[in-house]
Amino acid sequence: MAKSTKLRQTFITLSLAGATLAGCDAINKGLDPTPIPATSGATQTTTAVAPNPVPAPVTTPGADTSTLMSRIVINPPGFNHPAVSEATIQAVKNAINALPPEQRKKLDQNGARVIVSPNMIDRWPESVKDLPEAEKSPLPTLAEQPGRIYGVDMCVYERPKKRGTTDLGEARQPAYIQLQVGDMCFQVLDGDAMVLSKDPELRKEYDADKKAIAPIDQAKVAEFTKPDDWGPRETCAELFGSMMGGRNENTDNLYKNFPRVKKWLITKLGITGQG
Numbered sequence: 674m675a676k677s678t679k680l681r682q683t684f685i686t687l688s689l690a691g692a693t694l695a696g697c698d699a700i701n702k703g704l705d706p707t708p709i710p711a712t713s714g715a716t717q718t719t720t721a722v723a724p725n726p727v728p729a730p731v732t733t734p735g736a737d738t739s740t741l742m743s744r745i746v747i748n749p750p751g752f753n754h755p756a757v758s759e760a761t762i763q764a765v766k767n768a769i770n771a772l773p774p775e776q777r778k779k780l781d782q783n784g785a786r787v788i789v790s791p792n793m794i795d796r797w798p799e800s801v802k803d804l805p806e807a808e809k810s811p812l813p814t815l816a817e818q819p820g821r822i823y824g825v826d827m828c829v830y831e832r833p834k835k836r837g838t839t840d841l842g843e844a845r846q847p848a849y850i851q852l853q854v855g856d857m858c859f860q861v862l863d864g865d866a867m868v869l870s871k872d873p874e875l876r877k878e879y880d881a882d883k884k885a886i887a888p889i890d891q892a893k894v895a896e897f898t899k900p901d902d903w904g905p906r907e908t909c910a911e912l913f914g915s916m917m918g919g920r921n922e923n924t925d926n927l928y929k930n931f932p933r934v935k936k937w938l939i940t941k942l943g944i945t946g947q948g
Contacts, residue, residue: 739781740777740781741772741777741781741786744784744787745765745766745769745786745787745789746788746789748789748796749795750795751794752795752798754791754792754795754832754839754841755791755832755841757789757790757831760844761789761831761844763847764847764850764851764854765789765829765851767851768851768852768855768917768919771855771917772855772858772917773942773943773944775942776858776862776942776943780825780861780862783861785825785826785827785858786825786826786827787857788826788828789828789829789831790828790829790830790831791831791841792830792831792834793815793821793830794816794839800815800816804816808836808837814834816830816833816834817833817834817836818830818833819845820853822857822860822861825861827854827857827861829850829854831844831845832844832845848918848919848921849919849920849921850919851914851917851918851919851920852914852915852919852920852924853919854914854917854919855914855915856910856911856919857910857914858913858914858917859910859913859914860906860910863909867906869909869941869942870902870909870910871905872941874937875909875934875941876905878937879905879908879931879933882930882933883898886898886930890926890929893930894923894930897923897927897931905934908927908931908934911927912928912931912934913938913942915927916935916944935947
């Protein structure tokens with residue numbers, strides 16, 4: 674919805690100039706010309722900053738910015754795009770409101786923001802110059818992805834760009850946006866060191882779930898069972914996003930096939946309202 678260098682040494686990267694998708698769906702501190710994309714189900718983290726970075730929209734001087742909720746930033750549209758909808762903004766707020774208090778406090782304190790844009794090219798207009806080359810590949814470009822994380826800036830894109838034009842497609846569903854934000858929040862909490870998704874107790878539960886997946890379900894969760902650190906992190910991030918009230922095409926399959934991981938997350942992170 675999100676979504677790192679989720680172990681950038683092990684994943685293929687996608688630049689704006691040439692798309693090579695690295696599997697599934699930004700913890701950045703330096704400059705990297707080849708950030709990893711998010712997919713439909715999650716949002717990647719990366720140690721890269723965005724290409725051609727421009728200052729983020731700012732809040733009103735003197736406004737309270739002490740919490741993650743107060744640091745929701747709405748990027749104005751360009752290219753005659755529609756503005757971000759109230760439904761998307763509410764979905765972002767719903768995800769933040771659903772965060773367990775202790776986890777929300779951590780995000781309040783580390784300066785995390787959610788920056789919502791109609792599309793990536795509204796956030797970084799200069800990137801549109803490189804997209805025609807990227808669109809020669811059938812694989813998704815960054816302008817077709819739902820979001821990216823840069824440092825602790827969680828960038829959410831409401832609509833995908835249509836190829837060969839600056840026009841945008843239909844807005845993503847609010848439940849999808851809500852999952853993306855929850856997914857991103859988990860990844861920021863997990864950090865580069867993956868302090869949650871590398872926890873030995875989590876890995877024990879993950880391995881047990883993975884071993885128990887029925888053959889009929891294996892293809893449905895293939896992106897979440899990769900034989901490296903990618904699988905556990907993606908599984909945790911998407912499950913967390915779903916438990917924050919979001920939903921996408923992976924939700925039911927993850928709930929069914931990773932019950933131990935779900936239970937571990939509930940206990941570890943203090944998630945309420947879940948069976």
